[in-house]
Amino acid sequence: MQAVEIVEVGMRDGFQSVPTVIPTGTKIALMEGLYAAGIRRFEATSFVSPSAVPQLADAAEIINAASRFAGLDAQALVPTARQADRALAAGVRHLAFVFSVSPAHNQSNVRRTPAESIAELEDIVSGLSADICLRINVATAFDCPYLGRTSVDDAFRCLDEVFKFAPEAEIALCDTTGRVAPDQVSHVFTRAQERYAGKSWAFHAHDTYGFGIANTYAAWQNGVRIFDASIAGLGGCPFAPGATGNVATEDVMWLFESMGVRTGIDIDPLLLIAHEIQALPDAVTGGRIRNAMAARRRINAA
């Protein structure tokens, strides 16, 4: 039976979009619920400036809490070498470095050119002990909010550099805007698999325009087996009602289970947590099957 790995990014990509700070205890309880539903890999937090993102100021506590769940793989996002140092000092065993292919987007996020970020990543990797896992989140790999569609050649120029010093790293190509259509996802992953043999690929989908599931399917058709998703689709911009963000974990899980592809996740406990996430103050949620299944239950109960 085929299987995929779902990386739950709601605690990072989702929580950082919620303006009201969620108590650390609530976050850990939600992580516990997701773990109980079968999720074993999280992007659990990000080490960033606490003044820029107060929601993630408890990164070290979250990493500490995650270490208490047997078999839980908690990656932490870092955008710079300095934050990587903080993360490693806090006990992070799985580092997720992010940079953007788009110069405009990378400048806006971390005030560096892509080449500067990649040089900083090389610096991190050179000092990394062999037992630390590395994932690289390649933002704007398909499309940029400032510059429009990303050229595949620009993305590959970045990856050529990265693979020189980090040949074993897992690469997540990220649809940052949600505007990408499945034919482009298919095209980019086809070319990536041709150019780089034996690499480990992940896909990070947004669902802003409702293409998240179609794009996930397109990536899967092209050999991707690791998928980022956010419980309840948490991750929208709270200042843009209707513009939801990340593809929902429950939708991605249901897509694969419907295709007979194992995710290791149980739908009922997962939906319980999705409903709790939906009830968080200021949370902008998305996703589809949560409401469809709740409606179905009401009909069956009646």
Next chain:
Amino acid sequence: MQAVEIVEVGMRDGFQSVPTVIPTGTKIALMEGLYAAGIRRFEATSFVSPSAVPQLADAAEIINAASRFAGLDAQALVPTARQADRALAAGVRHLAFVFSVSPAHNQSNVRRTPAESIAELEDIVSGLSADICLRINVATAFDCPYLGRTSVDDAFRCLDEVFKFAPEAEIALCDTTGRVAPDQVSHVFTRAQERYAGKSWAFHAHDTYGFGIANTYAAWQNGVRIFDASIAGLGGCPFAPGATGNVATEDVMWLFESMGVRTGIDIDPLLLIAHEIQALPDAVTGGRIRNAMAARRRINAA
């Protein structure tokens, strides 16, 4: 440049789900708006018992109104020979006959076995003048609400019979439940294209579980170029909040335009009508890009 044909089914599949009867003049005004947005093919109404579906009691008036728009192709759904006679008497030039592969679903809908419905279709076809177009909507082609997944062989046994007397008919395979995943859509259309050469295929997607766009993409990958969709995703069950129905025309249109595939439809006037549909009393709408684009406009305006 590649192109697809979108068949707007909101006036039939959508309206029949709305319990409050929409005035005929409102329906015609909405049709006019959709025509202005570029839609040229409609499933405009259905000839069914007016007591069973009061919403569609104005079928003859709708067909008459549709005939006044230049180049508008208005198909009318009929479930029986008797209703086909009514439709033809009202001036219908494009007949859409529906039957279900699933015996349980066909029994529930029209109190006939699939074989009886197909025999009735043969009777209709034998009396049809050559200038009347025929489309056949094959309901539960993938999945049945009563019996679960439909066997491809059962669907093909029905099609084998149909093609004996209607070799030129366009065949719409319908995902009646919305539970179908894209791998199954891909599998069924692949096998259908292998078994029946040179036929005209359409795909009718529901979006109840958020798979409508992924399934549309899968059908397109397998050579389908005619797609049913309902403006604003109208078509849910009004008694099951959250369980939306048909895939939204604006989402399907946006999928194809994002892939560089021409639909002949303009997004702005289409969204205007989608918002009017959303405002109809008792309308259960779905779809994704309508709200995402409205949010984007609010940001741009601010």
